[in-house]
Amino acid sequence: MPTAPRRPASRGGARTASAIPQISWRSPQPAPVVLVSGPEDVCAERATAGIREFLRAEDASLEVSDLRADDYTSGSLLTLTSPSLFGEPRLVRVGGVEKCSDAFLTEALAYIEAPQDGATVVLRHTGSSVRGKKLLDAIRSGTGGGIEIACPAVKRDSDRFDFAAGEFQTARKKIAPVALRALVGAFSDDLTELAAACQQLISDVPGDITEQIVERYYGGRVETSAFTVADTAIAGRYGDALVALRHALASGADPVPLVAAIASKLRTMARVAGIRESSASLAARLGMKDWQVDRARRDLTGWNEASLGLAIQAAARADAEVKGASRDPVFAVERLITIIATRAPYGA
Template identity: 50%
Template sequence: MTVTPQRTVPPLVLITGPEGILAERALTSVMAEVRVTAPDVEVVRLQAAGYEPGSLMVHTSPSLFGGQKAVVVQDLDEASDELQTDLLAFLAAPEPDVTLVVTHKSGQRGKKVLDTLKKGGARVIDCPAIKTDRDKTDFATNEFRAARRRATPEAVRALIEAVGKDLRELSAACQQLVSDTTGVIDEALVEKYHGGKVEATGFRVADAAVAGNTGEALRLLRHAIATGVDPVPIVAVLAQQLRQLVRVGHAGRGRSADVARDLGMAPWQVDKARRALSGWDAEALGRSIQAVAAADFEVKGGGRDPVYAVERAILTITRERQGSGQR
């Protein structure tokens, strides 16, 4: 006697949140789980944009040959009134052999459908935006952990500084390191693969400037410019580093993890800022931030020589840092 496995995915699933890579992974996971108990499931995907009225009812109606169906409605937040009406009609009398999966990025469009899904007992999978460096640190750490690889905190930090602007690029960088290397992933390994990235170059320039190392900061800047790096992201990193010093300085004492959570930073960033703050005072930081703001205006079209504008900002920062250390 053949025993049919019991389905583990509920008839209704809602994947909600703006982080695309998390939503895609959630959808892949749900469909894999559906196929465990229904390997021959018929999968239908409906995109909210360009939806034709009545399509949902056609695809969810019982088949002459029976079998399970999974209907994926993507981007409910872009749904027309007709799609929302069709979804509400289906939810009022759902077909027992249909698994309905709905994705919704954000916003109020489709709210009635969202509320009806939740009231109907839908499995809700949240995919919140990953924006802060703390969130990106947790994301990268979990990527390595899922691959059963150990990455040092310094390696994770270096990777985020190099490619952390885009979550998909960060994920791809983690996967590259996992597939192309063996053993513990450390900072030297990240530097080997990603040290030439614009963001990494900007952070090295900023670190040298904030430490008061004029010669090294200018050398790194000139090397970056010579290899085609635009001054704009370098100025952006300088501004970010200085703002972090101010924020951590105002936060006062406390566990790094607690301060990081309150500021939306990663603990290693708090520790790094605290180490750098030992050579700064508030007035010097203020003047440095003003110098970077002036450089930002010039590199974005307000000045004649963007490279000289960045050099002048770096000279101001290192002078202020050296002066703070002497006061």
């Protein structure tokens, strides 16, 4: 078994420092005990599947078993990890550790003190509760010779962009930046669907992936995405923005994320407005990506301080209205689109 990479330095003290190696979910590897932590199920599933493939490549006779820590029968963990008559390697996948029973917690703590030879136990903890913290702390202290695969939430646009870019990089597949952005925008509210879309393009398209290919596969999603509405309004294309908005609403889009997407783009524009600095250095200083800075600068064409301030105020008002301050959230979004696209007060 290859040696696990060294653990990166702890950042910000968000949790207790870990004494065990931290492994990327994109390049998982087995260990006697593997803690798969964090809320992002897509990444966790990839990590667990990667460990299974790794072990099966070493020995096709691998025995795979599943347990639930929250519906646990005493003795199950030891039974499934104990050597069989023919000594096949064992992989035991344990879900629901964040809701584990007392019986599981007691037996898991005892198990990691003396893991079974030839067994790999993968413990999935979403972090949704502190249940099982004693077990997590013991694993992170180094007990059991374990490793940790962190699967943090993918929430920000830049995180989703990085996730999708990583899908294509891992597959050694080229995708045009504008195509990648369109794909991420089309599935901005569901990482599982974004992952599936990436994999479909990777498996179906023999060459490089262009914007035209993304539009052919997911044109309906791209046309009605929140960022398409935002882009057309910010570009001053009032008629196109209203059409895109109506398509989005007719497709079931919720006004809340629509306004959130628009507000996000306006805030990014405000952050880069008037700053004479290279895209790379500004992006690094603001915690953004180069492409985000470049896009925001292009979006600022035709805008000035007064019109941008007016749009940001309108977005704040619309945000409150679509969250309950108004009886007509659709009108609130339409008014926001009008103010942004015309760059003038509503009704002016």
